[in-house]
Amino acid sequence: MEQLLRVQNFTVSSDGFGAGEGQSLERPFGHANPAELMSWAGATASWPNRTEPGGSRGLDDYFTRDFARNIGAEIMGRNKFGPQRGPWQDLEWQGWWGAEPPFHTPVFVMTHHPRPSFTLSDTTFHFVDADPATALGQAREAAQGKDVRLGGGATTIREFLDADLVDTLHVAVSPVTLGSGVRLWESPDELLDxxxxxxxxxxxxxTHHLFWRR
Amino acid sequence: MEQLLRVQNFTVSSDGFGAGEGQSLERPFGHANPAELMSWAGATASWPNRTEPGGSRGLDDYFTRDFARNIGAEIMGRNKFGPQRGPWQDLEWQGWWGAEPPFHTPVFVMTHHPRPSFTLSDTTFHFVDADPATALGQAREAAQGKDVRLGGGATTIREFLDADLVDTLHVAVSPVTLGSGVRLWESPDELLDxxxxxxxxxxxxxTHHLFWRR
Incomplete structure (x- = not known):
C-alpha cells in the first residue's frame, strides 16, 4: 500500500499567500484574518470545531472531511506550531490548539531548535532538526502505513515541493487578497511540470485545486 | 450520531436516466452502455475494480472514494440485483457481482418476492417485501450506527424520495443522452423544495450534483 505525502485543506489567498505578515501570539496568521480565509471550511457539516448542528454537505464538506481520512501523522513547520523564533526561551508553549489538538496523530515539527516530545490528548508533538526527506521518513514510520499530511505553512510546503517529496495537494484558494505575507506560489501553474x-x-x-503526480 | 440515508455515486445520463430500456442478462443497463456512463469513476485512482496502478486523484476520485465511507448497509431495488421479474424461477442467481461483491456490508434488496438470505464473501444479501420506511429501519439496525447507502436503481431512489427518507444525494450527470429508460428526474430542480x-x-x-436537506 502506497504511503502518500498529502497537503490537505491548505488555504491561500487569491494572490497566493498562506498567511499574512507579522505573525504574533495575538495574530497567528499575521495581518490575514483566519476566519475569513477559512470560512469555506467552517460552514460545512464536517468542520471539527462546529459547536451547533447543521452546516453544508456540498463540495466544501467533501474536502473538510478528507482532512483526516487515512492520515497517520502530520509534518508542520515551526511557524505553524507557534509565533516564537530562534531558541526556545522556555518550554511552556504547547501550540495554539489547547488541550485537545485537532491532529489525533503524531505531529513532527520542523525546527532547528529541538525540544523534548510531549503529548496532549491523542496528539504527540515531536521536534525534528532534519532535512525534509529525513523528517518524512520519521513521519512515515510513525504513520504505520497510513498517509502523512503536510500541514504547512507555505514555506514548509515549498521546501517539500523543492525536494520533490509531495504526492498530492489540495489547496483551497480563497476570494481574499492579502498583498503580502508568506507565499505558496505566484501561480498554481508553477507546479504543472x-x-x-x-x-x-x-x-x-x-476554488479547490487538486494536484497529483504526472 | 446521526445515521444518514445517502445516495452515493449514482450516475444518470444528461437527460436524467439511470439505465436504458430492455435490461437483460446480457445488458444489465439495457440499451445504455455502463462503461460509457461510469467512465468518470473508472478513470480514478480509487476505483475498486482498478486492475493497474495509476488513475486520477482529482475531483472524481473524491467521489469514488466516498462510495464506502462510513457506510454500514445498502438498500437496492430488485432491478439492480438482477434482470429477473416476478416470482423466482430458481435461486441460482446471486447478483451480477460474482464471488466478491463490492458492497462489503449487508445489502437489503427490495422485492415482492422474498427469498432466503445468502452471503458472498463479506456481503450478505437480504430480501425485503416492505415499504421504504420499514426497509430503512432494518438497514439502519444492520448498519450499527453507520450510514445507509441507497444504491438505486432510479425507481427505488424515487420511492425513497417520495417517502421523504433521503438525507443526502450525490448524483453524477454524465455527458451521454439515452432518450429513454429508467428515469431519475426530468430536472434536478425537482428536488429544490x-x-x-x-x-x-x-x-x-x-457534473456532480450534491443535495442535502434544507
Whole structure:
C-alpha cells in the first residue's frame, strides 16, 4: 500500500499567500484574518470545531472531511506550531490548539531548535532538526502505513515541493487578497511540470485545486 | 450520531436516466452502455475494480472514494440485483457481482418476492417485501450506527424520495443522452423544495450534483 505525502485543506489567498505578515501570539496568521480565509471550511457539516448542528454537505464538506481520512501523522513547520523564533526561551508553549489538538496523530515539527516530545490528548508533538526527506521518513514510520499530511505553512510546503517529496495537494484558494505575507506560489501553474491539476470552483467562492503526480 | 440515508455515486445520463430500456442478462443497463456512463469513476485512482496502478486523484476520485465511507448497509431495488421479474424461477442467481461483491456490508434488496438470505464473501444479501420506511429501519439496525447507502436503481431512489427518507444525494450527470429508460428526474430542480444543491462540473465532463436537506 502506497504511503502518500498529502497537503490537505491548505488555504491561500487569491494572490497566493498562506498567511499574512507579522505573525504574533495575538495574530497567528499575521495581518490575514483566519476566519475569513477559512470560512469555506467552517460552514460545512464536517468542520471539527462546529459547536451547533447543521452546516453544508456540498463540495466544501467533501474536502473538510478528507482532512483526516487515512492520515497517520502530520509534518508542520515551526511557524505553524507557534509565533516564537530562534531558541526556545522556555518550554511552556504547547501550540495554539489547547488541550485537545485537532491532529489525533503524531505531529513532527520542523525546527532547528529541538525540544523534548510531549503529548496532549491523542496528539504527540515531536521536534525534528532534519532535512525534509529525513523528517518524512520519521513521519512515515510513525504513520504505520497510513498517509502523512503536510500541514504547512507555505514555506514548509515549498521546501517539500523543492525536494520533490509531495504526492498530492489540495489547496483551497480563497476570494481574499492579502498583498503580502508568506507565499505558496505566484501561480498554481508553477507546479504543472510535475503535477496534474483539477481546478474546481465551489459555490462558496473558494476554488479547490487538486494536484497529483504526472 | 446521526445515521444518514445517502445516495452515493449514482450516475444518470444528461437527460436524467439511470439505465436504458430492455435490461437483460446480457445488458444489465439495457440499451445504455455502463462503461460509457461510469467512465468518470473508472478513470480514478480509487476505483475498486482498478486492475493497474495509476488513475486520477482529482475531483472524481473524491467521489469514488466516498462510495464506502462510513457506510454500514445498502438498500437496492430488485432491478439492480438482477434482470429477473416476478416470482423466482430458481435461486441460482446471486447478483451480477460474482464471488466478491463490492458492497462489503449487508445489502437489503427490495422485492415482492422474498427469498432466503445468502452471503458472498463479506456481503450478505437480504430480501425485503416492505415499504421504504420499514426497509430503512432494518438497514439502519444492520448498519450499527453507520450510514445507509441507497444504491438505486432510479425507481427505488424515487420511492425513497417520495417517502421523504433521503438525507443526502450525490448524483453524477454524465455527458451521454439515452432518450429513454429508467428515469431519475426530468430536472434536478425537482428536488429544490426540500434540498440544497451544489452543482460542480468536473474536468472529466461529468457534473456532480450534491443535495442535502434544507
Amino acid at each position: 510535475r503535477f496534474h491539476l483539477d481546478v474546481v470552483p465551489s459555490p462558496s467562492g473558494v | 426540500r434540498f440544497h444543491l451544489d452543482v460542480v462540473p468536473s474536468p472529466s465532463g461529468v
